[in-house]
Amino acid sequence: MQHPADFPLPASARAPSNSQARLELATRAARLGIWDWNLLDGTFVYSDRAREICGLPPGEEPLRLEQVQACTHPDDLPRTRAMLQRALDPAIRENVPYEYRVVHADGTVRWVLAHGAVEFAPVDGAERAVRYTGTLQDITEQRQLREALESSRARLQLALDAGRMAVWEADLRNDVIHGSAQFNRLLGFPEDASPTMEQIRAGYPPGERERVEQEGRAALARGELFFETEYRYCWPSGELRWLLLRAQTLFEDGQPSRAVGVLMDVTARHRVEEKLRTSEARLKLAQRVGDIGVWEWELSSGNARWSPEMYMLFGVDPQAGISPEQVWREGVLAKDRAAVDEAVRRSTEGGRPLDIEFRIRVHGETRWLRSKGTPVTTPDGRVRMIGVNQDVTRAHRQKLALEDRNRALQEQAVQIGRERERLFELSRDMFGVLGFDGSFRAANPAWSRILGHDEASLFARPFLEWIHPEDRMAAAAVMDGLERGEPVPPFESRMQTSHGGWRWIAWTAVAEDELVYLVGRDATHEKLAAQELEAANRQLRQQIEGRERVEATLRQMQRLEAVGQLTSGVAHDFNNLLTIVLGNIDLLEMVVQEPKVRRRLELMRQAALRGATLTSQLLAFSRRQRLEPKALDLNGTVHGMSELLKSTMGGSVEVTTRLQPGLWSALVDPTQIELVILNLAINARDAMPVGGSLTIETANASLAEEPQQPGEPGPGDYVVIAVADTGTGMTDEVRARVFEPFFTTKDVGKGSGLGLAQVLGFVQQSGGGVRVQSAPGAGTTVRVYLPRARALAVAEDAAPATRHRAPTHRGRxxxxxxxxxxxxxxxxxxxxxxxxxxxxxxxxxxxxxxxxxxxxxxxxxxxxxxxxxxxxxxxxxxxxxxxxxxxxxxxxxxxxxxxxxxxxxxxxxxxxxxxxxxxxxxxxxxxx
Known part of the structure; x- marks a missing residue:
């Protein structure tokens, strides 16, 4: 086994032998393992401690990379390889410690902390890593302690979250407070906020913070380090909450320096307590208002407990100190007390609820009480009766009054019966009783007086056979409904008389006990009067509708006249201005040759011409433009505009024409009718944003009816040109306003709202009218009615080409x-x-x-x-x-x-x- 001093190190890293000794001593004391990886030959040299840490057998032979990686935990191997590549890359040279797991031969898993340093040197003309040296340290115990600490912290945080508790710490000397995210939530701040003490104190309602601080100072004065209180707090959003504060004060140098504690939201509990208090108050109020008292009676001892309302029922002050037994004995009438005692005995012995009424004397007045109770057996075998008493004096008095009233009603019923029999005989209405099969069971004399049949003849035929054949089916349906038990409305039918005529009878019918009761009233005169009134009403409605049409037309004409007067004055001044603009543009174009300037002059010309067009539209809808009506063949006009319409519509709209042979000539201005057709076609195109079909149709029309709407044609002969599209259509509200000037449904900048107003103005000025048929999603058809020309249409010669004429030679x-x-x-x-x-x-x-x-x-x-x-x-x-x-x-x-x-x-x-x-x-x- 080599010592640390035996490892070949760079020359700059070599130190005296005493330094090597100290290094070896330090590594042994720190229980560090040393490793040296020669990247040129791929061998590892591990110290004994390094082999022990990695679970490798002791020895001095060099190790291979495969052996070292074999002891690395498989889950950590990709990460360690990635870190190794970054450390050995000359462009990165990452030098950071890293933790990973090793697996010993017996399966033991240990955590290792590795520190390493890479030596780079030129090799074959390129710089590369040649040596990797470092230390290993077994940190399994530290890792376990750290994980245990984190787990403990997590459990603590889980407990705090479950209890909705916030942890906080306050620096009392510097007036600073720190809290958890839950602390911010409880105070109504965002979790990541850092509220100041001023912001926190702003949430206390007036006087609440002073009360809490006073309680805290009082606790310290008593020598109590722990302090607990509840207080109200208002969130920044305005919501009022109840908070529970628990705190411990810490001292330094005998003075309070810090406070730590928890904060809990107890709003829900306070709300429940408030509801409970409210409920109790309502219960007491209900007892007082309803004259209800609550009692409890222990049968074995005879002890009783009464609510204050019980004493008040007996007219006794609850604070007078009189026992319930004495009040009961003196208040209940003697003849009723025995019955109450017997009812209580039966209830307790049988375990059944108690329900009895009895009388008491209150200030000399006899009153009735109703007592309801339930026997309850306690765990020690004692029996108690719990119940309520209610003053039912008013109900008893009402019961007696009701009995008297019933007797009076019975006497009245006998009298009414006699009167009804008399009414049945003398009534001018027809009373009858029928079976469900329509047979007569009874009929009063009014049947004979109204219809002329005697009783024998009437009863010989069923009820439905006396009804007019046209009314019989409806009457049969009423009889079927009565048989099914359904309520039926009043109905009318014609009944046959003895002389062969018919009379109108208004019937009311009900069914009871398999019989039908009929009441019929002769409504013949009313029916005739109603028919006459209906005829008069129809005539009146027609007159009103005609007047409304005239008034609507008059209002429309008044509006057009007002706008026309305005536009006449505007047109004069506006056209003068445009004349100046266009004239000066012409003069400038004659002397300016610069292309850019000429292009801008052309833009100015186009803008001025658009202004002239707007003036023309204003004059058109106000019917103040100058027209040159001629006898015109509209078929030729539409045919001549075909190519223009197709190019205007674009490729997404199919243009179709339906021209009627033998079309009458129209008396109209040729130029203006072309503008009308083009205007309607452009409107139709705009109503078909995704394409569709446009149909232009001509026809002859002879109208006899009066116009129903302003702008529609009156009676006469007309040549009709219709423009129909398959677009979005119009609602009733839009269709009612479609000819109003400046009204448009297009976006801002895409329409002036004068197009259809110009159409209506021109057509009415020409002596015709317009009708619009449209519905949402069903397209729109605009029919223009132009007056018929009595002369035949004459084809117009093409206008001669205009050109500048040079001055004549005969002098200026x-x-x-x-x-x-x-x-x-x-x-x-x-x-x-x-x-x-x-x-x-x-x-x-x-x-x-x-x-x-x-x-x-x-x-x-x-x-x-x-x-x-x-x-x-x-x-x-x-x-x-x-x-x-x-x-x-x-x-x-x-x-x-x-x-x-x-x-x-x-x-x-x-x-x-x-x-x-x-x-x-x-x-x-x-x-x-």
């Missing part, structure tokens, strides 16, 4: 421009100059007429229609009075159709100017 012409808006006038003048005109500008009608009088030659008058003071129409009228041949062109953002009707569509250019519309109209008006 002169245009007089009048507009009250300077910016709009500036833009319009610039566009006129591009057409080769010299421009005279005027800001008002009066200024324009002055210029006209002074100018030698004016070739064209361009006037804003809506101007303050003198509008464009008045300016044109006075200008033509001066120069009758003067061409006039109006530019306007105004929407009053009545005012524009006197001008003519061929002389009106809408603001903002779109494409080359202004240039086309100017050249057409000026003849060049």
């Amino acid at each position: 012409r002169l245009a007089l421009l009048v507009d009250d808006d300077v910016a709009v006038r500036d833009v319009t003048a610039a566009r006129l100059r591009r057409l080769g005109f010299d421009v005279l500008e005027a800001g008002s009608g009066g200024a324009a007429l002055d210029l006209l009088d002074r100018a030698p030659q004016v070739d064209l008058l361009v006037a804003d229609f809506a101007m303050p003071g003198m509008n464009g129409a008045e300016v044109a009228r006075q200008a033509r009075s001066r120069r009758p041949e003067l061409p006039v062109l109006f530019v306007t953002g105004y929407a009053d159709q009545a005012a524009l009707a006197v001008v003519g569509d061929e002389r009106v250019v809408q603001k903002p100017f779109r494409d080359d519309e202004l240039e086309r109209m100017v050249l057409a008006a000026a003849g060049g």
Whole structure:
């Protein structure tokens, strides 16, 4: 066996021989084993102590790695191998102690603590581990002690958790407290919190902390080191809890320095005690309110114990000191006392409960008590009777009154019987008694008075045969229900009279003892009156419904009129602004060639055009847009839009058309109807997010009924175009609001809510109406009814392509421009100059007429229609009075159709100017 000094160590680690001796002495004293692993040849050298620790036989021969690993516990072998690899890796060089188990030859398992150090050196040009040296220590006993301690701590913690106890320690000098996680829970804090003393003290209700501290000081003053109390505590959440505090005070230098103890939540016990106290109080209150007393009587000795309520039943003060025997003897009537004693004797001898009533005298008044008791035998053989007494005087008096009342009722019953017989004979209602087979058993004279049959004729036929054949089945069902014992409602039937006619009878029927009792009332006149009333009510309902439809239509028209008035004013100012924006964009595009700038100008143009479209939609639903109705073939319109619709719908929506042959011509604005179809198709597409089918159908329709809802068409001939989808559909609430302006079910930014309102406005302005059919999950169909044109539809020529015209060569012409808006006038003048005109500008009608009088030659008058003071129409009228041949062109953002009707569509250019519309109209008006 080699000594530690014999192990080859690095030169830097070698020490004098006396150091080696001390090392050997230290290892022996510490009972350490030493090992040395030569990683170059794979041999282990273990000291005697190391072999003993690992359960290897003694010897000096080197060991192999397989021998060392064979004594390692199989469960720990993967972990030790992983740690060994990290220690020998030059890139990691992990050097940590580790514990593992070894198994001796006799099966003994020991715990070992290993410390090692690795020596690295260059080998074949690479650095690697060449030697691993270390110590082994048997720590089985320490491990067992540690596990026992942890187990003890776990059991202690389990006991604390089971008892819901929290452990705490307070530093009294520094006013600091530490507690377990349960301590935080009991005080209403999170388990991982570290509450301060201020936070903890904040939970004491007013005066509670002072009381606890006073009790603690009093215990110390008495020399008691242990202190226990209960107190209320309010959690941060506001919940009030009851806590039990047990503490021991520790002293240093004669002064309290620390306190340790436990804390328990006793809220549940306090609540139970509170409920018990409440229950006892309620029991006492119930005894007093119910005049109930509790007693206990020991038969052998005659001793009795009474509750205070028992004394009060006998009219005796419970504090007067009178024994129950004396109160009983003096209070119970003598004639009843013997009966009570006999009843008690029988109850105790037979072991049966006691229940008896008797009388007592209380302040000169006789009262009745009811006594209930149960005999109980004690373990020593003594018999006791326990029970209650209740004052039942009122019940006795009520019983006597009830008996008197019954006698009176019996006399009344005899009288009522006589009166009923008289009523049966004289009643104007038909009383009858039938068997379940319908045969008559009895009938009063009213049957003969109402129906005209004598009693013999009536009894000759069953009841059902007298009933009208149409009512007989319902009456038979009533009879069957009565036979089954079911309650039946009142019913009516027609009964045959002696002269062959029929009378309405209202019946009430009940069954008892296999007989049916009938009461019939002649309701013929009421029935006729009810029929007349129903007819009158139907007529009234129709009138009310018609009035409601008219009122609903009027309200809708009033709303549209109010919005229309608003939009007319908005359209004028808004269109002026858009004219300025678009006009200046056109001018900038003529002088700017930079691509980026031109792209931004185009974005500005698109935004301005969207604003113009919004204005157009506002005017459409308010029915203030300018329309050019023509006789139109809607089949051709739908056919011409097929490709546009298919591209708009996308690949997920199938577009189908069903066009009726021989379709009437519709009187409608061609441009606007295309927008209507496109609007409805886009709405349908949005209602089919995962795809579906869109069907566009045309048809002729002749309506005769009045509209049921605002917006529906009235009577007349119509050409119908229907747009149907297979989308999500609409609820009744959404369908009722679908044409309201700005109402939309789409997400914010995905719809203005004007699409369908624009459709309704255009259609109603054209003289038609709209109907919507929809249900959730069943798709939507919108039918647009357009007025029939009496003339045949004429195909329109394609509009000539507009193009800029160059100025003529006959010299520049002169245009007089009048507009009250300077910016709009500036833009319009610039566009006129591009057409080769010299421009005279005027800001008002009066200024324009002055210029006209002074100018030698004016070739064209361009006037804003809506101007303050003198509008464009008045300016044109006075200008033509001066120069009758003067061409006039109006530019306007105004929407009053009545005012524009006197001008003519061929002389009106809408603001903002779109494409080359202004240039086309100017050249057409000026003849060049």
